[in-house]
Amino acid sequence: MAIEGLTKRFGKLTAVDNLSLHVEPGDIMGFIGPNGAGKTTTIRIAATLLKPDSGRVCIEDIDVVKDPEAVRPLIGFMPDFFGLYEDVLVWEYLDFFASAYHIPPHKRRRLIDDVLELTDLTTKRDSLVSELSRGMQQRLCLAKTLVHDPKLLLLDEPASGLDPRARIEIKELLKELRRMGKTILISSHILPELADLCNKITIIEQGRLVVSGDVETIMNQCRGGKVLSIGIIDRHEEALAFLEKLGTLCDVKCTDGLITAKYVGDPDEDYMVLTALTTNGFKVRSFTEQPLDLEDVFMKVTRGAVA
Ligand SMILES: Nc1ncnc2c1ncn2[C@@H]1O[C@H](COP(=O)(O)OP(=O)(O)OP(=O)(O)O)[C@@H](O)[C@H]1O
Numbered sequence: 001m002a003i004e005g006l007t008k009r010f011g012k013l014t015a016v017d018n019l020s021l022h023v024e025p026g027d028i029m030g031f032i033g034p035n036g037a038g039k040t041t042t043i044r045i046a047a048t049l050l051k052p053d054s055g056r057v058c059i060e061d062i063d064v065v066k067d068p069e070a071v072r073p074l075i076g077f078m079p080d081f082f083g084l085y086e087d088v089l090v091w092e093y094l095d096f097f098a099s100a101y102h103i104p105p106h107k108r109r110r111l112i113d114d115v116l117e118l119t120d121l122t123t124k125r126d127s128l129v130s131e132l133s134r135g136m137q138q139r140l141c142l143a144k145t146l147v148h149d150p151k152l153l154l155l156d157e158p159a160s161g162l163d164p165r166a167r168i169e170i171k172e173l174l175k176e177l178r179r180m181g182k183t184i185l186i187s188s189h190i191l192p193e194l195a196d197l198c199n200k201i202t203i204i205e206q207g208r209l210v211v212s213g214d215v216e217t218i219m220n221q222c223r224g225g226k227v228l229s230i231g232i233i234d235r236h237e238e239a240l241a242f243l244e245k246l247g248t249l250c251d252v253k254c255t256d257g258l259i260t261a262k263y264v265g266d267p268d269e270d271y272m273v274l275t276a277l278t279t280n281g282f283k284v285r286s287f288t289e290q291p292l293d294l295e296d297v298f299m300k301v302t303r304g305a306v307a
């Protein structure tokens with residue numbers, strides 16, 4: 001999917017502002033931004049439900065505005081809000097969408113069983129949609145986006161409003177879809193949850209792109225150097241003073257016996273810190289690079305615009 005210079009205005013408000021973004025086949029792209037950033041608007045345009053003011057979205061080289069009919073079979077859109085369905089059974093709900101995608105009746109039964117199994121809803125086949133728990137409704141909504149076997153999934157906050165267990169279940173399901181080779185754009189503000197699911201992330205704010213790329217690169221960019229985490233058995237004060245004098249570390253701190261410091265020296269020579277400590281008789285029990293989570297990245301890259 002290629003988004004090029006996409007702009008959408010609502011009256012005076014520019015919800016999406018000249019946004020460009022590429023999602024390659026097989027990518028799991030985390031689409032992140034604070035409330036009102038323009039995530040839903042962007043996704044709805046890509047899903048052929050809203051027209052942009054300028055710019056374009058192409059899916060498999062088809063322009064979504066010029067040929068929405070051709071795009072729809074290729075995409076599975078999961079809205080952030082699950083509609084109300086009175087008196088509809090789970091299988092009927094899926095059957096309805098399958099027929100909307102022109103899947104012939106004799107193929108539907110098997111297909112519905114398959115997506116129910118994938119989303120772990122087999123036992124709810126004959127339940128009323130309105131009587132499912134929120135987590136089950138979200139899974140059903142995801143099941144619905146899969147009936148026509150789309151290549152690209154556009155998921156707008158699939159895990160919102162779910163308890164921790166249900167969120168983990170959705171995440172497992174998304175990992176399964178990743179294994180099946182689907183391309184996924186997934187919006188969320190629950191950032192740490194996207195870290196091990198996505199290979200790429202895009203952060204937008206006020207409709208504008210803040211940063212986009214693979215998770216590792218963005219994390220390293222934002223970090224501006226590695227943060228080392230050093231466990232030392234005793235002589236903490238002494239070690240602190242020693243490390244500060246080395247010259248390759250800054251922000252040296254000690255909390256609960258664990259020293260953290262930002263390494264600003266040659267990236268390949270951080271082991272020298274360890275060597276220096278041990279040759280000076282400090283009892284080092286651990287020496288690791290601290291992982292930076294997406295929450296940190298998000299706070300760093302969006303701080304400017306939020307403030
Ligand atoms: N139909 C509409 N009419 C007027 N303004 C709209 C409409 N839809 C969205 N907006 C505005 O566009 C901006 C972007 O909204 P959007 O829903 O795309 O954000 P979002 O990133 O999905 O936010 P959230 O995280 O809260 O879901 C917001 O300021 C919103 O108020």
Ligand SMILES: [Mg+2]
Pocket residue numbers: 039040041080156
């Ligand atoms: Mg939204």
